[in-house]
Amino acid sequence: MTVAKTKEKRAGKEFPILVYPEKCTGCRTCQVRCSVRYLGEFNPFKSYIIVARDHGKRTTSLDFTDDCIWCGYCARFCAYGALVLKKSAKSGKGSK
Amino acid sequence: MAMLGYAGQILKIDLSTGKIEKEALTPELARKFIGGIALGAKLLNDTVKPNTDALSPGNVLIASSTPLSGTALIGSNKTDWTSKSPLSGLAQTATSGDFGANLKWAGYDSMVITGKAARPVYITIFDDEVQIHDAGHLWGKDVYETSDELWDKYGDTCTVFCIGPAGEKLATISMAYTNKISTAGRKGSGAVPGSKNLKAIVVRGTKGLRVAHTKELLAKADEIYERYLQDPLLKRWMDLGTTISVEQYSREGKVLWKNWRESYPADRQSSRFSVQQFMEIRDVSIPCLLCPLGCKVLYNVREGEFTGLETLQSCNMGAFLSYGAKFDLSSYNQIAKCHDTANRLGLDTVEVTCVLDFLIDLQEQGVIDEKVTDGIKLERDIDTLLTWMPKIANREGFGNVIADGYTGVFTALDQEVAKYAVQRRGGSLDIDTRGIFGVEAFGIAVGVTGPHATFALGPTMIGGRDIAWLRRYCLRMGMSEGELDSVFSDPSGFNVARLTRYVERWNALLACMGICNRAPLARLYSLPLITELYSLCTGLDLEPTELLSAADRCVVLLKLFNIRQGATRKDDYIPERNFTEPLYILGEESRMRDYYETRRLTREDIKAFIDDYYQERGWDKEGVPTRKTLTELGLTDYIEP
Numbered sequence: 001m002t003v004a005k006t007k008e009k010r011a012g013k014e015f016p017i018l019v020y021p022e023k024c025t026g027c028r029t030c031q032v033r034c035s036v037r038y039l040g041e042f043n044p045f046k047s048y049i050i051v052a053r054d055h056g057k058r059t060t061s062l063d064f065t066d067d068c069i070w071c072g073y074c075a076r077f078c079a080y081g082a083l084v085l086k087k088s089a090k091s092g093k094g095s096k
Numbered sequence: 097m098a099m100l101g102y103a104g105q106i107l108k109i110d111l112s113t114g115k116i117e118k119e120a121l122t123p124e125l126a127r128k129f130i131g132g133i134a135l136g137a138k139l140l141n142d143t144v145k146p147n148t149d150a151l152s153p154g155n156v157l158i159a160s161s162t163p164l165s166g167t168a169l170i171g172s173n174k175t176d177w178t179s180k181s182p183l184s185g186l187a188q189t190a191t192s193g194d195f196g197a198n199l200k201w202a203g204y205d206s207m208v209i210t211g212k213a214a215r216p217v218y219i220t221i222f223d224d225e226v227q228i229h230d231a232g233h234l235w236g237k238d239v240y241e242t243s244d245e246l247w248d249k250y251g252d253t254c255t256v257f258c259i260g261p262a263g264e265k266l267a268t269i270s271m272a273y274t275n276k277i278s279t280a281g282r283k284g285s286g287a288v289p290g291s292k293n294l295k296a297i298v299v300r301g302t303k304g305l306r307v308a309h310t311k312e313l314l315a316k317a318d319e320i321y322e323r324y325l326q327d328p329l330l331k332r333w334m335d336l337g338t339t340i341s342v343e344q345y346s347r348e349g350k351v352l353w354k355n356w357r358e359s360y361p362a363d364r365q366s367s368r369f370s371v372q373q374f375m376e377i378r379d380v381s382i383p384c385l386l387c388p389l390g391c392k393v394l395y396n397v398r399e400g401e402f403t404g405l406e407t408l409q410s411c412n413m414g415a416f417l418s419y420g421a422k423f424d425l426s427s428y429n430q431i432a433k434c435h436d437t438a439n440r441l442g443l444d445t446v447e448v449t450c451v452l453d454f455l456i457d458l459q460e461q462g463v464i465d466e467k468v469t470d471g472i473k474l475e476r477d478i479d480t481l482l483t484w485m486p487k488i489a490n491r492e493g494f495g496n497v498i499a500d501g502y503t504g505v506f507t508a509l510d511q512e513v514a515k516y517a518v519q520r521r522g523g524s525l526d527i528d529t530r531g532i533f534g535v536e537a538f539g540i541a542v543g544v545t546g547p548h549a550t551f552a553l554g555p556t557m558i559g560g561r562d563i564a565w566l567r568r569y570c571l572r573m574g575m576s577e578g579e580l581d582s583v584f585s586d587p588s589g590f591n592v593a594r595l596t597r598y599v600e601r602w603n604a605l606l607a608c609m610g611i612c613n614r615a616p617l618a619r620l621y622s623l624p625l626i627t628e629l630y631s632l633c634t635g636l637d638l639e640p641t642e643l644l645s646a647a648d649r650c651v652v653l654l655k656l657f658n659i660r661q662g663a664t665r666k667d668d669y670i671p672e673r674n675f676t677e678p679l680y681i682l683g684e685e686s687r688m689r690d691y692y693e694t695r696r697l698t699r700e701d702i703k704a705f706i707d708d709y710y711q712e713r714g715w716d717k718e719g720v721p722t723r724k725t726l727t728e729l730g731l732t733d734y735i736e737p
């Protein structure tokens with residue numbers, strides 16, 4: 001996706017996700033969901049979220065690439081409370 | 097063009113010649129053997145010659161992904177590992193870890209490694225680029241050191257498979273690990289790569305995967321996830337993982353110690369290994385790929401003995417049974433230490449602890465003295481474990497004998513000591529048959545991978561299930577009316593041997609799909625759903641009965657493999673001690689009885705059960721699949737002339 005296009009898609013939105021890297025288990029569900037939604041393939045390496053791990057133990061960072069269009073889709077599938085949709089946090093859901 | 101849902105290739109590496117080949121996975125092969133463990137069973141049979149020494153270049157190490165793995169389906173991303181076990185001499189399989197999904201994303205459904213490298217090597221698989229490298233600098237290092245070094249070099253997005261010193265020294269009670277946590281099976285899964293001079297395999301797949309019907313598959317994946325979230329026990333499962341059953345097992349006397357003589361006192365469990373005590377050392381979940389349950393954990397010892405120790409644990413229940421109870425440890429801190437030691441060395445936890453427990457029993461019974469065990473008295477304590485595990489992994493002193501498990505001990509000492517052991521084909525049992533005699537217990541006698549509940553795990557772990565409940569379970573497993581009649585026409589309610597055959601088929605199918613057997617995940621999947629998912633992923637339309645036949649093909653191929661490696665009906669048995677001696681459960685004498693506890697089970701009963709089981713499978717009296725059975729399953733190539 002071009003930078004201009006990403007910007008266009010983000011316009012008028014705020015980033016919809018609360019991010020808690022310390023809760024991330026590295027399960028990669030968010031990555032696979034993002035890649036299949038936007039690229040039509042199951043491929044964590046092409047997703048717009050990057051999960052960095054510490055030799056099998058903990059997640060050291062959770063970052064969104066410049067291509068991320070702030071849709072929040074990935075957060076719906078994070079079972080560990082590392083990605084929480086702001087709107088469900090407000091409504092009291094998803095706060096594990 | 098690659099097939100959808102599959103990567104479409106099988107990677108073959110011969111370490112003797114260094115030759116690397118990529119073969120197409122044809123639609124015919126995919127339809128017939130599905131993937132995972134069935135494909136593994138086929139490749140095992142086709143690669144390993146009859147009567148092959150499991151530690152010779154002729155054995156094979158196979159890893160297979162499954163048609164569902166690497167997609168967005170939850171709990172269906174396991175890898176199937178297949179080889180010949182150097183401990184049991186039978187087929188060895190395990191459904192475990194992330195390796196397969198990464199392999200699939202790299203472009204391969206299966207990896208088949210044969211031969212033996214001249215020097216220690218490791219393999220890297222980065223999409224199309226497959227290379228063999230010198231591993232001189234890694235040889236001798238433990239599982240954690242090796243994994244860390246390879247992650248340092250290649251990055252954390254790789255899956256790292258490796259062995260520790262025990263595998264290098266060809267201990268038949270060794271294991272291989274992926275990502276420091278998942279094992280590639282028990283019973284010498286570390287010695288097989290060790291015998292090939294193969295220290296590690298690093299895989300990273302960046303090609304990804306396309307399926308036949310993406311939108312529909314995602315809709316199904318969402319539906320499955322929604323159903324999963326309804327499970328009322330979810331929060332507890334996520335916190336505790338397998339620890340969820342520790343208390344109940346102890347209360348019911350299912351936790352055994354003292355060489356299968358009695359149950360471990362429940363009050364010790366509640367005072368030393370309570371849920372609260374577990375939570376004190378529990379850190380984050382370490383789930384398998386795409387798993388929302390995360391039953392595996394990072395142990396983090398925050399205070400007391402071994403403070404500062406962090407180690408990865410795939411099954412806390414197993415660690416409690418093996419170390420905590422059998423060795424009368426005093427805390428989870430001690431369990432963490434023992435577990436860390438065994439993992440790093442690459443030892444098979446279950447075999448190591450069972451064989452040491454057996455040797456302690458021999459000393460207690462006065463059968464052997466300390467001289468045999470290098471002048472050291474064996475005790476049920478942490479010191480014994482921490483002293484002997486390195487000796488075993490490095491084959492030092494009597495550790496050299498224990499490194500080959502029960503068989504090693506029987507050979508080194510008088511064969512007479514075998515009568516004190518509870519084992520089948522050199523492997524220790526998963527379950528005592530003198531407790532609840534369901535399919536899990538009967539599976540001990542006939543299991544194609546040895547005395548394990550691998551394929552026979554399921555409906556009768558809990559005693560006294562009523563027939564209506566069992567019938568519902570059977571329907572979910574896709575049993576036909578005729579099959580139900582055959583199982584439930586027995587006057588006792590149901591025939592445990594005949595039911596075992598269908599539970600094995602079901603678990604083989606789950607393994608072919610890489611579906612985890614933890615209850616909150618496994619119960620989400622039924623035969624119609626699996627059939628639909630298979631078709632959405634691959635675009636191949638198979639009937640449910642065709643999938644069941646593929647699962648049967650898997651078990652039959654593993655059985656044929658065993659026969660060709662020399663196994664006979666004599667190898668299907670329940671250990672003699674289970675007939676002659678009682679087990680003391682919570683102080684009460686317990687003998688082998690039928691599932692509803694209406695009568696004692698004798699050797700004749702077990703013989704009759706084995707006959708029933710063979711008959712239900714379409715095998716002859718000797719346990720050999722008949723020509724008719726092989727023909728029906730489309731395995732005519734395997735009919736002996």
Ligand code: SF4
Binds near residue numbers: 024026
């Ligand atoms: S889904 Fe959640 S826990 Fe899993 S990798 Fe993504 S952020 Fe981490």
Ligand code: SF4
Binds near residue numbers: 037069070072073075
């Ligand atoms: S917010 Fe949307 S675009 Fe960004 S990583 Fe998540 S799914 Fe991908």
Ligand code: SF4
Binds near residue numbers: 171384612613614617
């Ligand atoms: S439940 Fe446990 S064993 Fe099963 S897939 Fe999840 S983490 Fe792995």
